[in-house]
Amino acid sequence: MPSLLLVVFILQFLLHIINTVGASAVNELLWMLYNKLPTPTSGSAQKAQKLKKEIVQLKRELGNTSPQDNFSKWAKLDRQHNKAMADFQKIDGSLRTHQTTFTSAVSTLRWLGTQGLRFILQFWFAKSPMFWIPAGWVPYYVEWILSFPRAPLGSVSINVWGVACASMIALASEGLAAGWVLVTHKPTPVATEKKREKEEAMAFQADTRSGEKKEL
Template identity: 30%
Template sequence: MQSQTLFLVITGLTILSNLVSVVTKERVQGAVYAVFLKLFLTEKYNKLMKLKSEQLAVNKERNAISAQDNYAKWTKLNRKYDALADQIKKEEHALSGQKSSIDSYVSRALQLLTTLPINALKLWYARRSLFYTRPGTFPWVIDALIINIPFLARGSVGIYVWCFCVNRVFWILVDFVKLLTEPGPLPPSKEKVN
């Protein structure tokens, strides 16, 4: 792999990995599950929604009837409500089993797409320079000892240092955006406290 290609690939993978961290894995899993639900489990989901709406209607009707005046009708509705609750519980249990398996697949896929390639590239191209800096750009100590980790030629920047720099810049930008978008603290009140 050429240095320019390696540079672009490692930069893109590092940014992608950090974006997944910002968005959070749970949101990604929830979005994938929602798409999976709409595409493949529409019958089960529609059945669950139908049962819930039917349970809501039975509950509304049951609450409208006085248990003392129409005891027989109220008990019949109560039994129907309990039966619907059991069916809903079974359907939700089946869907939650699907959700947990989808969550584990998504978690593995995210790891395969982000973490694993970065670590593989770091191991495979550890002794390769991504780019070089001009002499005198940094002080001698930084130029000779820090930038060229793991022991590359002087003035060259390796994959470990570049990943570190991309990560730091990314998280600084995330913090800056959060600072701009989140509301600030309230000003202190001018009330006197005894």
């Protein structure tokens, strides 16, 4: 059986990763992995990705084609673009319904496996010492703080150990991020990926809105 000290440390580490990357990013990653498997939505997800690429490609071709100089080609591309957009919106609407259910289930399981488990451990082992402090090392009031709320005096409680782990993980993470920026002169991979995903989402949403306006 793994040490309780290690279990608490791993829980705090997982919580730090989730908070750093973002719960929504974790949900999106799990949703992508779910659709890679032979699941009921995998076929629709692959078709949606194919249509998305097709829409972007058709949009570029439309931008490079003059409706005055080559109207027939422009009209053909416009019809293909509108059809692909309509098909994508239909599939995307169905996928979003499934994704909402999936995200709700994943969020519940993630909370139970991290925050929920942490609360249970803190309640169950509230009176159990994580380890003992040598007698006379710290004043009485420090011993009382370290044993808060119900651990034996002179020991470190599970609550205090959890706070210590979270603090050390946060400091180590900030140090690694600062070292990465100093060495590479680039933002961290997480920040770069978030920026790229945001730019792609904004570009595609703009294209989607323009397509909707055209239909109106």
